[in-house]
Amino acid sequence: MRIELDQSKCTAAGQCVAVAPNLFVQREDGIAVLLQEEPGESERAAAEEAEANCPALAITVHD
Amino acid sequence: MTPAETEIQELHLREGGDPLSPRLDLQELRLQRLPHVRFPNGVTGYITTTYEDFRTALGDPRLHAKRFVGEPAPARLSVEVPDMPGFIPGMNGPDHLRVRRLAAADFSVRAIERLRGYIRAVVDTYLDAMAAMTPPVDLIEAFALPVPSEVIGHILGVPPEHAEEFQTAANETIGGRKEGLDDPDAAARAVARLHDILGEVIVAKRAELADDLISRLTQVGEPPLDDGEIKGLCTNLLLAGHDTTAANTSMAVVYLLENPHQMEIFRAQPDRIPDSVEEIIRFNNIVSDSGAAIPRLVTEDMEFAGHHLVKGDWLLPSVATANTDPTICPYSGTFDITRDPGQHVSFGFGPHTCLGQHLARAEMQVMLAGLFERFPTLQLVSSPADLRWNSEAFVYRMAALPVTW
Helix, strand or coil: CEEEECCCCCCCCCHHHHHCCCCEEECCCCCEEECCCCCCHHHHHHHHHHHHHCCCCCEEEEC | CCHHHCCCEECCCCCCCCCCCCCHHHHHHCCCCCCEEECCCCCEEEECCCHHHHHHHHCCCCEEECCCCCCCCCCCCCCCCCCCCCCHHHCCHHHHHHHHHHHHHHHCHHHHHHHHHHHHHHHHHHHHHHHCCCCCEEHHHHHHCHHHHHHHHHHHCCCHHHHHHHHHHHHHHCCCCHHHHHCCCHHHHHHHHHHHHHHHHHHHHHHCCCCCHHHHHCCCCCCCCCHHHHHHHHHHHHHHCCHHHHHHHHHHHHHHHHCHHHHHHHHHCHHHHHHHHHHHHHHCCCECCCCCECCEEECCCEEECCEEECCCCEEECEHHHHHCCCCCCCCCCCCCCCCCCCCCCCCCCCCCCCCCHHHHHHHHHHHHHHHHHHCCCCEECCCHHHCCECCCCCECCECCCEEEC
16 A cells, blocks of 8 residues: 655645544644555555545545 | 734725626735735734735644634624534634544545435436526526535435525524624524424434434544534534535626636536636635635734734635735636636635535536536526625625526
8 A cells, every 4th residue: 555645735634634643744834744655554444534535635545 | 913003904895896806905905915904894804915825824723713703704793603512613623623524524525426416416306496487587596505405404414394494594694694683693593493403303313323424423433422513513514515505606607607708618618617617616705705714813922924913813814815816826817717727725725624625516517517508598687787795694695696598
C-alpha cells in the first residue's frame, strides 16, 4: 500500500488527522502532511477512511 | 486594534444595481489589506481581501467559528438560533472533529456517487410535476428547493412528510424572513419543533435500524453521540442542505438564460457540466451578501496581515474577494463556464470546509442537466432586474424565480 497526498488540493479540513493520526498531521496553516508513505497493512483501514472522507479528494491510496 | 485607529467603512446590503454582476464595492475593498468594516447589523470586523488571507484565516486555530449569535451579519437584526450541542458550524478544535467525522463518510465523494441514480429519480419526479403545471411557475418552489430538501431528508432517513416543517424551520432561522425577524422567538420555536420531530425519528431508528445517517449516528462514536448531539448535527445538515443548493441552482438558471452563448455551450457539451457547475459556484457567492464572509472570533491577541488583532475582534474571511482575486482567477468578474475551474473557495477552507460539497455539486449537475433537457424552451418571465431577493438571509437568493416555456 502506498499513500499519496496532493497538498495543492488540501483544504485543511483535518479529517485525515481525525481518522488516521498515525499517518497525517497538520502544519501550522492547517495543510496536511503525510507521515508515512508506505505504512504497514495495519494502517490500511485508517488510510482508506482518510481517502474517503477527505472533502478535497487530496488523498489517494494505491495498492 | 481599537476602532478609533482606523476608519470604519459601512458594508451595505446589495440594493439596486445588477444582481448578476459581482459587487463593485467589494472589489474596491481590495485596494486595502484587511479593512475595518461595519456590517448591516451594526457589528464591526476586519474583512480579508485576498485569496491567501482567506486561507490563512480559516486555517488558524486561534480564530474560532461561532454560531450566528452576536456575529457580523447581513441582516439588520441578528438571528438568534438557540444553543445546541452537535451543531458543528459553532464547534471548534477536537470536539468539532469528533462530531464531524461521524457524518463525513455519508457525504464522501464515493457515497454521493452511489446516490446519483436516486438524485436523478427525484429530479425527474419534480420535472414531471412541473411539466403538468400551467406556466408561469416559480422554479424555486416547484424545483430548486424541493429537490435538495427531499435528498437531504433521504440521506438522514427522515420521512418525507416532515419536509415542509424543515423548510419552515430553515426560513425562520437562516432564512432571514421578515416574519421571523419581527418575532425574536420564531427561530427558537422552529428549532424546537424540528428537535421534536428528530427526537421521534431517533427513537424509531434505534428501535429499527435502517440504511441511513440517523441510524448510523445512533451506533457510532467513542463515546457515542447522545440524542441532543444527534439532533443538533441533523438540524445543521437539514438547514444547510436546503437553501444553499436552491440558491445556486436558481442563479445558474438565470446566468445561463441571460447568457445565450454560455447556454449554447452548456447544452452542446454535456461532459463539461461539472466544470460549468464549478464556475457557477465560484461566481455566485451565496453565503451572505454582505461580503460573503465567514465570521471568525479572535480568541487571543495576534498579528494578522499586518494588523494587531485583540481577543474579541471579529475577522471576516470573505469568499467574494477570495474568488475574484486576480492572482488565482483571471478576468474574474466575468461568468465563463469554459474557464478552468481553478481553486475557488466557495466551500470554504479549514476544519469547517463544507461537508456537503460533493452532494451540492452532484445535485446541481443533475438538476441543471435535467431541467434544460426537459424544458428546452425555458425562459424567464421578467427581467433579472425585477427579481425580488432575500437580501437579509444567511443564504443570498431570489425570493421567487417565475419561468415559462
